[in-house]
């Protein structure tokens with residue numbers, strides 16, 4: 001998720017287990033080949049075999065509307081070590097859509113086909129090319145033709161965020177479209193949208209019946225969601241409950257190193273806010289700390305809270 005699941009957050013989440021694959025924040029492609037430094041900033045894991053330190057593979061996600069530049073950039077990302085390329089046809093942001101990217105392409109099945117097909121051709125066959133869509137721009141039925149086109153273009157799998165662009169992020173997610181999509185394509189479908197806890201997952205799985213699920217916001221709110229879901233499927237495993245303080249301190253420190261102290265304050269506050277929805281002990285601390293702006297004050301408070 002752009003502005004949220006950067007290298008530091010991916011590193012932390014995958015260290016807790018339960019995640020089989022990660023995708024970077026989207027990289028916007030216009031008419032140029034992006035400099036190597038842009039790929040390396042978006043995906044520092046390129047230096048470690050395109051895997052997080054826990055060994056989880058990371059795919060680079062590209063977003064744009066121009067066929068040839070997307071294919072060139074995908075090929076370059078693979079030369080730099082990417083283990084897979086994911087194409088974003090789901091972003092609803094106005095600036096992105098105005099510049100011909102993300103969910104605006106859902107209105108044009110041919111263009112989606114041309115993009116996936118060109119990227120597939122440019123990227124070596126052993127490297128997966130995957131796509132992410134919403135159900136449609138304003139009509140959910142569009143997912144069927146788009147899924148067929150993505151399949152015909154050679155994608156390895158397809159992630160479906162079960163809402164239209166017009167739905168934005170408003171609940172519910174319409175998981176009931178997934179069986180209809182599975183009926184028109186043989187490729188693996190990854191179901192996405194509104195899985196916040198194990199109960200949501202179980203409901204979603206009973207409807208979607210896929211082998212794969214993608215979780216976005218729910219992972220920020222409860223970083224143990226992946227292991228909890230796997231524990232629910234295998235009750236012999238112990239569930240993890242309270243987030244250990246050292247993980248939050250490590251996250252802050254790593255964000256300072258990754259970008260800078262002010263960035264680390266903003267990112268850590270954003271994460272603590274999400275955690276506070278489900279972890280009462282974090283809520284009290286967040287209420288005290290959210291007004292602190294100076295990195296030195298913020299860091300001192302964080303350390304005293306978690307080291308006492």
Ligand SMILES: Cc1cc2nc3c(=O)[nH]c(=O)nc-3n(C[C@H](O)[C@H](O)[C@H](O)COP(=O)(O)O)c2cc1C
Pocket residue numbers: 001002003004024025026061088090132161192193194195214215216217218
């Ligand atoms: C702040 C934010 C940034 C996002 N950035 C991306 C992105 O870069 N690429 C992407 O495929 N989806 C992005 N998404 C969408 C999520 O990956 C996911 O599809 C959506 O939030 C629904 O899943 P969830 O209910 O599990 O969060 C973003 C969502 C949010 C809230």
